[in-house]
Amino acid sequence: MSKRLLFITPIFPKKLEEDYVVPFLAQFTYVFAEQTDVVVDVISLAYPFEKIEYKLNNVTVYAIGSKFISPIKQFPFMLRAVYKGVRLHKKNKYDGVLCFWYREAALVGVLLNKLLGLKLRVWFLGQDVQKGNKYIPLLRISPKKLIMISKQQREIFYKNHNIFIDKIANVAFDRKKFPELNKDERPIDIIGVGNIGFIKNYALFLDIIIVLREFFPNLRAVICGADAGQKPLLDKKVQENQLEQNITFTGRISLTEVYDYMNKSRVFLHTSNAEGAGLVLQEALYLGCKVVSTIEVEESDEIKNHFFFSKDTDVLTNNIKEYLNNPFEPVRIERFKMEDTIQCIYESFFN
Incomplete structure (x- = not known):
C-alpha cells in the first residue's frame, strides 16, 4: 500500500502558470510528491476562489473556494474542508495531515486529527508566529507537532508565546x-x-x-x-x-x-x-x-x-x-537544499 499525505493550505496555484502564487509551498509540494514514495493530495481553503478539483503535475488539488473573507465567515467553508478530508480519507487512507500556517488550515487539521486519528503536523510559514495570532491559544497544538521554517522564526515564536519548537524545516527552492x-x-x-x-x-x-x-x-x-x-x-x-x-x-x-x-x-x-x-x-x-x-x-x-x-x-x-x-563577479550561493527540507518533513511522518 502506498504512503499518502493530505496537505491543507489557504492558497494554492490554480494552474502551473501561476508560479508567483505561494512559490515555495507549491514548489515544495511538487518536488515532495516527485522525490518521495508518498502520494500527495491538497485541500486549498481560500484560493482558487471556486469549488473545483484539478491536478497539477502529480498532485491532486481540492479547492474549497472560501475566498479571503473574515475568519467567522470562513467557518462554514472550514467545515466543508473537514467533510472533504473525511471523505477523502475514507477512500485514500492517509498517513497524516500537513497544515501550512498555524491558522485556518491548522484548525481543519486539528479537527481531522480528532475525528480520524491522523498524525498532524503544522508548519509555520511567516507572520503566524506573531502575538496577535488567536489560533495559537485557541488550538493549543502540542509543540511536538509544530515545525518552524528558520531559527529566527523559532526565536520570535518563543519570545511571543514562551513555547520552544525543536523541529526546523528550512524554506528552499527547486x-x-x-x-x-x-x-x-x-x-x-x-x-x-x-x-x-x-x-x-x-x-x-x-x-x-x-x-x-x-x-x-x-x-x-x-x-x-x-x-x-x-x-x-x-x-x-x-x-x-x-x-x-x-x-x-x-x-x-x-x-x-x-x-x-x-x-x-x-x-x-x-x-x-x-x-x-x-x-x-x-x-x-x-x-x-x-x-x-x-x-x-x-x-x-x-x-x-x-x-x-x-x-x-x-x-x-x-x-x-x-x-x-567595485568590480562585480556573480557567485551562486545555496543556503538550504530542498532535499533536506523534504527529508525533514518526510521523517516527521514516517520515522
Whole structure:
C-alpha cells in the first residue's frame, strides 16, 4: 500500500502558470510528491476562489473556494474542508495531515486529527508566529507537532508565546526553476522583489535610491511585485523626487520573469519590516546578486562577502555604494537544499 499525505493550505496555484502564487509551498509540494514514495493530495481553503478539483503535475488539488473573507465567515467553508478530508480519507487512507500556517488550515487539521486519528503536523510559514495570532491559544497544538521554517522564526515564536519548537524545516527552492547564472553584463544596479505592501517597506527602498542617485546619476533600479496597497504612495514619491528615469515597477510577473530580472541585477535590496525566513534572499544569492537586507539570514558570517545586514539606513546605503563602486563577479550561493527540507518533513511522518 502506498504512503499518502493530505496537505491543507489557504492558497494554492490554480494552474502551473501561476508560479508567483505561494512559490515555495507549491514548489515544495511538487518536488515532495516527485522525490518521495508518498502520494500527495491538497485541500486549498481560500484560493482558487471556486469549488473545483484539478491536478497539477502529480498532485491532486481540492479547492474549497472560501475566498479571503473574515475568519467567522470562513467557518462554514472550514467545515466543508473537514467533510472533504473525511471523505477523502475514507477512500485514500492517509498517513497524516500537513497544515501550512498555524491558522485556518491548522484548525481543519486539528479537527481531522480528532475525528480520524491522523498524525498532524503544522508548519509555520511567516507572520503566524506573531502575538496577535488567536489560533495559537485557541488550538493549543502540542509543540511536538509544530515545525518552524528558520531559527529566527523559532526565536520570535518563543519570545511571543514562551513555547520552544525543536523541529526546523528550512524554506528552499527547486533548482530546476533557475536560469543559468549570468556572468556577463548586469544592466540593473538594484532590484527589489515582493508585493508592494506595508511589510516590504518600499518607501525605505526609494529613500536609499534617492541618496544613491547623487553618486550614480544613471542608477537603474527595478521593483518586481504586484500592488498590495502602497503603489500610489510610491508613485507620488517617485514624482516628487524625479526618479522616473531611475526606477521601474514591473507589476505582477511570473516567477520565471522575476528570476530573469534578478539574473540581470547586481544588488538585491531587501527593506522588509518582517520576514519568516526570507526565501527571496536565498533566491537572490543563488542568482549571484550581492544582497543588502534589513532582515538577517542564518549564519550570515559564512557569506559575509555576499550578504550584508543592517537596520541602519545610512549603513545600508554606504554598503550598496561600495558594492556598486567595485568590480562585480556573480557567485551562486545555496543556503538550504530542498532535499533536506523534504527529508525533514518526510521523517516527521514516517520515522
